[in-house]
Amino acid sequence: MSEMRVLFAVLAATTLACTSAAQETGDVPRGGVEQGPPNAPWQRPAFPGQTRAPERQTGVAIDVMTVADGLDHPWGLAFLPDGRILVTERAGRLRLVGSDGKLSDAIAGLPDMDVGGQGGLLDVALDPSFVANHFIYWSYSEPQRGGANNTAVARGQLVDGLLPHVDHVQVIFHQTPSLGSSLHFGSRLVFARDGTLFITLGERSITLGRMQAQRLDGTLGKIVRINANGSIPPDNPFVGRTNVRPEIWSLGHRNVQAATLHPETGELWEIEHGTRGGDEVNIARAGKDYGWPTIAYGVEYAGGAITGGITAKAGMEQPLYYWDPVIAPSGMTFYTGDLFPEWKGSLFVGGLASQALVRLDVDGERITGEERLLTDMHRRIRDVAQGPDGALYLLTDESPGQILKLVPRRAVR
Secondary structure, eight states, X not given: OOHHHXXXXXXXXXXXXXXXXXXXXXXXXXXXXXXXXXXXXXXXXXXXXXXXXXXOOOOOOEEEEEXXXXXXXXXXXXXXXTSOEEEEETTTEEEEEOTTOOBOOOOBOOOOOOOBTTBSEXXXXXXXXHHHHOEEEEEEEEEOGGGOEEEEEEEEEEEOSSSOEEEEEEEEEEOSSOBSOSSOOOOOEEEOTTSOEEEEOBOOSSHHHHTTTTOSSSOTTEEEEEOTTSOOOTTSTTTTOTTSOTTEEEEOOSBEEEEEEOTTTOOEEEEEOOSBTOEEEEEEOTTOBOOTTTSOSSBOTTSSBGGGGOOOOTTSOOOSEEESSOOOEEEEEEOOOSSOGGGTTOEEEEETTTTEEEEEEEETXXXXXXXXXXXXXXXXXXXXXXXXXXXEEEEEOSSSEEEEEEEEOOOOO
């Protein structure tokens, strides 16, 4: 038996033993969407409704259409004003998708990337003034000397035509410090209403990086906020402090691969990967500490409680909601369109491990209901976005991967 199989066997036995013991004492949390036993049956939420919200099925009938096929692990997408779609492939290619679903060749001009593991070309976003300036932004894993790497963000002007490319490329953010890891790069790019850019990051997973999520002299395990040209907004929470990175917006994050603005408040909501039993929903607020790795829900992938099982500490934020077992969240959007009136105000989340599209009912800052959609497709969903037509668009984390479109099911006549 290989070492990997032995590890999986040990993890399965440990989980089964913990679950069985909890079942005997009646401690296994119940309720909510059917999702199997928790990864950490002994842990308790800090407040009612923090996990396993009631199942709320909307009964919306949908059709799933294929927009494009043949992508290599697509990661992020952005809609151009003319209806075409920019889509990234983790393998390092940025492509244009026409209205007919045809894929362009790779857009030239992007900087070198360190492709491997979870690294490569990640998210993509349009400048709020794209119609005037044609700037696009992308995040990626940037190679450094000695096998180290880090998350970086670049921007350039999209030049359309027979041979599309980006011009005037400028790297506007480098995560520090660089480490030798192929894991936990983050990252989502979200423009705030004031034109500043939020960049969500990871802590690179390895112990050396994890322990820096609480430090302010680097950007591991942080969400940062910069201006569109890479400069620092003067109202960032740590500006002016000695030995503190001024771009930091919030700290104590593990690996944030889902983020979006709330349509009413304009605040940044994010969902980050926890360990087994600890994926969490947060509102990322200026200067706040979200706890990792001092406090956490869940258990280590190698077994055993994280941080001695400490899930709360004064001065550290509690998640609005967490999943146990995990869904492995990636990509999220609040639905504001008219195509699905029953879903208006819902928060949609892509699920990798759950292989589902997760819909959440949101009441203020509370998650009040949950629904799992597309579970019969058995696809890892990497990103979810609302299109200009009010449809929901999904990326499947596969090779070949797809862009899928969700529309109301047509009545059979």
